[in-house]
Amino acid sequence: xxxxxxxxxRNDLKRLFTYxxxxxxxxxxGFDRIYSHDLGEEAGVTADQVRKDFSVYKMKGNKKGGYIxxxxxxxxxxxxxxxxxxxxxxxxxxxxxxxLVQYKRFILRKMIIVASFDINPSKQxxxxxxxxxxxxxxxxxxxxxxxxxxxxxxxEISAQDATNKLIDSGIIGILNFAPxxxxxxxxxxxxxxxxxxxxxxxxxxxxxxx
Amino acid sequence: xxxxxxxxxRNDLKRLFTYxxxxxxxxxxGFDRIYSHDLGEEAGVTADQVRKDFSVYKMKGNKKGGYIxxxxxxxxxxxxxxxxxxxxxxxxxxxxxxxLVQYKRFILRKMIIVASFDINPSKQxxxxxxxxxxxxxxxxxxxxxxxxxxxxxxxEISAQDATNKLIDSGIIGILNFAPxxxxxxxxxxxxxxxxxxxxxxxxxxxxxxx
Numbered sequence: 224x225x226x227x228x229x230x231x232x233r234n235d236l237k238r239l240f241t242y243x244x245x246x247x248x249x250x251x252x253g254f255d256r257i258y259s260h261d262l263g264e265e266a267g268v269t270a271d272q273v274r275k276d277f278s279v280y281k282m283k284g285n286k287k288g289g290y291i292x293x294x295x296x297x298x299x300x301x302x303x304x305x306x307x308x309x310x311x312x313x314x315x316x317x318x319x320x321x322x323l324v325q326y327k328r329f330i331l332r333k334m335i336i337v338a339s340f341d342i343n344p345s346k347q348x349x350x351x352x353x354x355x356x357x358x359x360x361x362x363x364x365x366x367x368x369x370x371x372x373x374x375x376x377x378x379e380i381s382a383q384d385a386t387n388k389l390i391d392s393g394i395i396g397i398l399n400f401a402p403x404x405x406x407x408x409x410x411x412x413x414x415x416x417x418x419x420x421x422x423x424x425x426x427x428x429x430x431x432x433x
Numbered sequence: 434x435x436x437x438x439x440x441x442x443r444n445d446l447k448r449l450f451t452y453x454x455x456x457x458x459x460x461x462x463g464f465d466r467i468y469s470h471d472l473g474e475e476a477g478v479t480a481d482q483v484r485k486d487f488s489v490y491k492m493k494g495n496k497k498g499g500y501i502x503x504x505x506x507x508x509x510x511x512x513x514x515x516x517x518x519x520x521x522x523x524x525x526x527x528x529x530x531x532x533l534v535q536y537k538r539f540i541l542r543k544m545i546i547v548a549s550f551d552i553n554p555s556k557q558x559x560x561x562x563x564x565x566x567x568x569x570x571x572x573x574x575x576x577x578x579x580x581x582x583x584x585x586x587x588x589e590i591s592a593q594d595a596t597n598k599l600i601d602s603g604i605i606g607i608l609n610f611a612p613x614x615x616x617x618x619x620x621x622x623x624x625x626x627x628x629x630x631x632x633x634x635x636x637x638x639x640x641x642x643x
Contacts, residue, residue, distance in 0.1 A: 236637070240630040244614055265614065302637075309636050322532035323628070328612065332629050334636065371639045374632065396639035398632050402538065404454055404475065412638045414631055418533070419542050420450040421624055422584065422608050426519050426544065427446070427512075428622045429581045429606035 241266045258289040309334045310368040315377030316341040362392040372396040451476045468499040519544045520578040525587030526551040548574045572602040582606040
């Protein structure tokens with residue numbers, strides 16, 4: 224089970240995401256160019272780290288003028304292949320699932336939830352902007368849209384069953400909101416978002432501070 | 434700005450959370466005791482790591498009988514002070530905010546969202562099980578319930594303003610869902626959950642695999 228190492232987003236990817244947020248901010252403020260020093264300060268890392276991260280992906284600046292912000296943003300987009308829509312499915316239309324299918328930022332980033340699945344037929348008749356389908360239609364949709372990735376937002380007790388079904392149907396990446404360590408084959412990637420753990424960690428740290 | 438190092442949950446805490454999930458699983462299956470080897474295998478770490486993590490917090494097992502599961506769970510609860518309810522507020526009653534105030538697992542872990550805040554009066558009149566209040570009442574509620582921690586689920590554009598207001602009112606820990614790097618004083622802890630980044634990372638890895 225390689226999940227523990229896999230489920231953490233690699234730090235260099237996290238930094239790229241952070242740089243992107245900062246760069247968009249600088250661009251909005253009217254800047255065209257940026258020095259590694261200023262970007263580093265905004266992102267909370269050293270200028271060296273910024274230059275190192277960018278050089279890995281062949282993004283180059285120069286000492287006089289720094290980096291061109293638009294070039295950096297385009298290069299980061301290229302890494303994550305933003306040109307094409309990425310189709311995703313969601314399983315479990317509880318509160319979290321319903322919020323996620325209505326989360327507009329996914330679409331802005333070209334990640335499209337094409338369908339959701341729920342065992343409860345009453346959920347299937349509600350309107351959420353995307354179809355809510357019975358679990359039996361999972362494979363058909365995955366095949367039709369060439370989906371590799373699923374968001375899992377089912378209760379803990381059904382998480383492993385749903386996972387098995389997803390993997391049988393061809394899914395190789397899961398963003399898991401259920402507080403369970405999923406058992407998956409080595410080639411399947413699981414990223415866990417455990418909302419309780421996240422909130423509890425913040426509480427824990429604030430108690431340390433006080 | 435120390436946010437980048439701070440916003441990542443420390444790995445040893447993450448492992449404790451993982452152990453807890455696994456231990457609860459073993460207990461449900463009827464086990465009373467567990468060896469570091471078996472827990473490590475379930476959690477995806479070495480037996481050495483398990484023993485090391487537990488010894489830091491003075492949890493001891495023995496070679497013959499292993500650890501008593503209930504003792505471990507109690508000790509982990511003690512670390513996170515589960516005996517008392519932890520009061521939290523939430524700002525921003527969009528889709529994500531609404532899902533979070535209805536997320537029952539927080540309550541099971543004694544984390545209680547006592548009130549939510551939204552600038553939109555129409556949200557304030559809806560029923561979500563907890564009161565939705567105008568921003569002007571923030572300080573009163575924070576004082577009344579001795580709240581240290583807030584969940585921030587407002588749009589990107591209002592995130593920094595809301596943060597400033599929270600900090601002015603006494604908040605020192607923020608679980609932030611807005612895709613923004615918040616500027617906060619050094620003593621304030623921010624933990625970021627960026628849903629787009631998380632989903633995109635999974636997509637990125639699956640493309641690497643194929």
